[in-house]
Amino acid sequence: MHTSEMLKLLGLSKKEEKILLSLQSGVDTPLLLARATKVSRTAIYAILKNLKERGLAHSHITNGKKHWTLTSEHEIEEVLCAAKRILLKIPEGRDEVHGLSDATLVVHRGQEAIRKVLGELLFAHKNERFYALIGDYAAGRWNQIFSLQETNRFNRALKKNNIIAEMIVQEGVLERQARELGVVWARDFEGRTARTNTIDSAYFAHAGQVFIFKRSIYLMALGEELVIEIRNSEIQKMLLMFMKFIQDNSRIIDTNALLRQVIAQMEETKK
Numbered sequence: 001m002h003t004s005e006m007l008k009l010l011g012l013s014k015k016e017e018k019i020l021l022s023l024q025s026g027v028d029t030p031l032l033l034a035r036a037t038k039v040s041r042t043a044i045y046a047i048l049k050n051l052k053e054r055g056l057a058h059s060h061i062t063n064g065k066k067h068w069t070l071t072s073e074h075e076i077e078e079v080l081c082a083a084k085r086i087l088l089k090i091p092e093g094r095d096e097v098h099g100l101s102d103a104t105l106v107v108h109r110g111q112e113a114i115r116k117v118l119g120e121l122l123f124a125h126k127n128e129r130f131y132a133l134i135g136d137y138a139a140g141r142w143n144q145i146f147s148l149q150e151t152n153r154f155n156r157a158l159k160k161n162n163i164i165a166e167m168i169v170q171e172g173v174l175e176r177q178a179r180e181l182g183v184v185w186a187r188d189f190e191g192r193t194a195r196t197n198t199i200d201s202a203y204f205a206h207a208g209q210v211f212i213f214k215r216s217i218y219l220m221a222l223g224e225e226l227v228i229e230i231r232n233s234e235i236q237k238m239l240l241m242f243m244k245f246i247q248d249n250s251r252i253i254d255t256n257a258l259l260r261q262v263i264a265q266m267e268e269t270k271k
Contacts, residue, residue, distance in 0.1 A: 132165045
């Protein structure tokens with residue numbers, strides 16, 4: 001798309017386009033803008049005021065003279081994102097960046113946005129197998145955002161949609177979660193995994209968590225109420241190789257048998 005066609009998306013008039021492009025090239029005073037664009041000085045003052053109100057240009061005074069420039073890249077990006085959000089009805093807490101190839105990055109911020117993306121995940125990845133990485137800190141952050149009832153519903157929905165995990169977990173995290181969250185949690189979690197590998201706690205000095213599906217990666221920092229969704233084949237291949245390396249160099253455990261044993265112990269304690 002040519003620059004002029006892209007500027008039409010901003011709803012600019014022909015004169016406004018000329019002024020904006022001149023600002024882009026470094027012309028910075030009303031007098032010089034008038035000479036460069038053949039637009040009257042009176043019209044230029046009105047246009048500059050309009051561009052400033054729309055967040056596309058700003059002024060500063062140097063040696064007693066007012067100069068004009070485009071606003072910063074970040075500020076213009078905010079203006080464009082706000083317009084896109086309104087036009088496409090994108091909910092608050094979700095921002096998208098599209099790459100030049102097959103890449104898409106979506107940033108989900110806030111509890112409402114996180115609940116939405118994880119709910120969508122349940123339907124977008126039916127009958128898929130995915131990798132998951134989780135330790136004590138990440139599990140704790142999850143439990144701060146989601147109630148036990150919400151977590152149990154999530155686990156049941158994963159099983160109902162035949163979404164099966166290959167997990168890499170911190171040593172002992174499943175037993176600790178079962179004893180903290182109870183028998184119902186353990187029963188709902190049982191049957192969710194096809195393979196679980198456990199590694200030393202030294203590798204979990206963070207609260208990050210990751211889900212890696214066939215077409216999407218979800219990097220989670222739930223303590224900061226942040227989920228970064230990435231769709232890019234090369235990044236995905238890289239992370240899958242990392243996960244495979246960890247699996248090949250760590251201890252595999254039978255999660256389902258482990259949880260059944262913990263459930264039996266907790267039920268025996270209740271007697």
